[in-house]
Amino acid sequence: MATEASTDGTEAPDAYEELVERYRRIANVGNASGILSWDQQVMMPEGGTPARSQQLSALSAVHHDLLDDVEVGDLLDAAESAELDEEQAAVVREIRRSYEREVRVPTELVEEISATSSEALSAWEEARAADDFEAFEPYLEKLVDLKRQYAEHIDPDADPYEVLFQDYEPYLSLERTEEILDELKGVLVPMIEEIRESETPITTTAFEGTWDAEEQEELAREALTLVGYDWDRGRLDTSSHPFTSGTQFDARVTTRFDESDPLASLTSTIHEFGHANYQLGLPDEAYATPLGEARDLSVHESQSRLWENHVGRSKAFWELFLPTVTEQFPDAEGVTAEEAYESANQVYEDNLIRVEADELTYHLHIVIRFEIERALISGDLDVSDVPETWNDKYEEYLGIRPDTDADGCLQDIHWSHGNFGYFPTYSLGSVMAAQLYESAEEELGDLDERTRDGDFAELHEWLRENVHQYGKRYETGDLVREATGEEFTAEAFTDYVTEKYGDLYDLDSA
CATH class of the missing domain: 1.10.1370.30 (Neurolysin; domain 3)
Incomplete structure (x- = not known):
């Protein structure tokens, strides 16, 4: 694979390797959050929600900040200037997509969505057991509002629901x-x-x-x-x-x-x-x-x-x-x-x-x-x-x-x-x-x-x-x-x- 220099002097293949290494750290933070979420739904004591919501919120902020970094953008630019094979190009494409969505959303909003979701999970479990929608209603109302804000940040000109749908299916319209x-x-x-x-x-x-x-x-x-x-x-x-x-x-x-x-x-x-x-x-x-x-x-x-x-x-x-x-x-x-x-x-x-x-x-x-x-x-x-x-x-x-x-x-x-x-x-x-x-x-x-x-x-x-x-x-x-x-x-x-x-x-x- 040819070696090309980026605008800041970083060799493109080196930039690709550094980009992948950064992504590994980001992915592992997300995987750690997944284990904490699994534990909350399966094994965590009922009283653990206040601490767990803070833990998940903190990890979501770390995940966001690791991806929402100007150096990631520079590494993407440098990697894209290289002669990449098909698999490497796919890696860069996927990281680019995640990066461009992430940089548009403020860290504070990411943290608030995560904390609210963690609290809402416990509220939903209790509301479902008690057949009490009104107990869950304020959490759902807040999440709807937060997700509207999230969509607005990513693409203010698009249908907000389509923006949210693309989180789960980005390549089917x-x-x-x-x-x-x-x-x-x-x-x-x-x-x-x-x-x-x-x-x-x-x-x-x-x-x-x-x-x-x-x-x-x-x-x-x-x-x-x-x-x-x-x-x-x-x-x-x-x-x-x-x-x-x-x-x-x-x-x-x-x-x-x-x-x-x-x-x-x-x-x-x-x-x-x-x-x-x-x-x-x-x-x-x-x-x-x-x-x-x-x-x-x-x-x-x-x-x-x-x-x-x-x-x-x-x-x-x-x-x-x-x-x-x-x-x-x-x-x-x-x-x-x-x-x-x-x-x-x-x-x-x-x-x-x-x-x-x-x-x-x-x-x-x-x-x-x-x-x-x-x-x-x-x-x-x-x-x-x-x-x-x-x-x-x-x-x-x-x-x-x-x-x-x-x-x-x-x-x-x-x-x-x-x-x-x-x-x-x-x-x-x-x-x-x-x-x-x-x-x-x-x-x-x-x-x-x-x-x-x-x-x-x-x-x-x-x-x-x-x-x-x-x-x-x-x-x-x-x-x-x-x-x-x-x-x-x-x-x-x-x-x-x-x-x-x-x-x-x-x-x-x-």
Whole structure:
């Protein structure tokens, strides 16, 4: 690689190496914050919030100041003047993007957002447990205001919601996202209506009853081992909202248990496995650089939704896993694989909870959140009106109305983190998962056959080779094109659900 001098006399390759070394320090501060956040949600004593909010605020300020440094800008300029290979150019691109967003936001605002989010998390947990939205309302109101300020600093001329969305998906436009959501609604709404009117409804009672939480946890561990979770670099815990946290060396998953619904914890555990599996599949040697980091949330969600839906909700999986279920829960001994499969894919008429939703109505849950948070950020909706608006939209889109805010607008953790713009990535990830799974099957052959045999090695290897190994080398659309040979499209997803649910419910449209 040629050596070129920058305007301040620094040799460009030297500048690149120094830039990467600086980024490693920045990334490690962020990873340390992640561990503290995990601890707050999983193990921290209830009284620890005042100190933890200060700790996270301080680390967020350090992270911000390390990146918001004129020397980083000089190093970027020098590195960009060199003859970089494709991977190095991608590293510089990603650091440049982070740098340009970071330098526009005052440190004081970064600290305030972090401290408020930490306090809001505890307030949300208490408000949800007490079904008391008013207790959470002032925190949500403050976070909405702070995030508007944040967006204003980054780009005062842009739609503030789009600015926030770009924190989670920088390389797919909000316009394209809305097109995909509209396409999903166009296919799913009439399909759901047809299912509800179907003469062959799924009303299986395969998993009715009471299922001990400790026994469910053992079952969740069996499932994680079966699909290939690396216990040397991970762990399973419980939290009020399932999530994954970590790096390629330490990727932890959490789930939660409902003793009346063992499928909910099982599917959420497999979902979180998909996230952890992506983290663990990132290249070790690129740790704490953009090449060792996941390609944003749409791709991350594609991994979790692929394992949850295309593997964990498949008939082949239940043919494989049902004996383990019956061994753990003898009361399930009479359940057939077909009944278990139908239970895992039943389209519910009365499900209020997103993380427990079926594969079809799930996306209407996302649309509702998307519309509400867009209105919040634009100022078209007051925070005090969120519960009623939420309930109205559930009635409009899903034909059900929450009786409590705990089952309504308080059910998700994301707004307590200030994560406005996050929700659309769930649907984008589902769409991407179908496209990736279709391509994997075209290359590897019948994946259901491998699932029945408990052989996930080739799917793991395909995902490692086509998605995980690249980190942030490619932008989102380019990564999909690299993996599948096609542009990012919803076609594979709509074909998949049309065929699957057409067969399950004997639909005329299939």
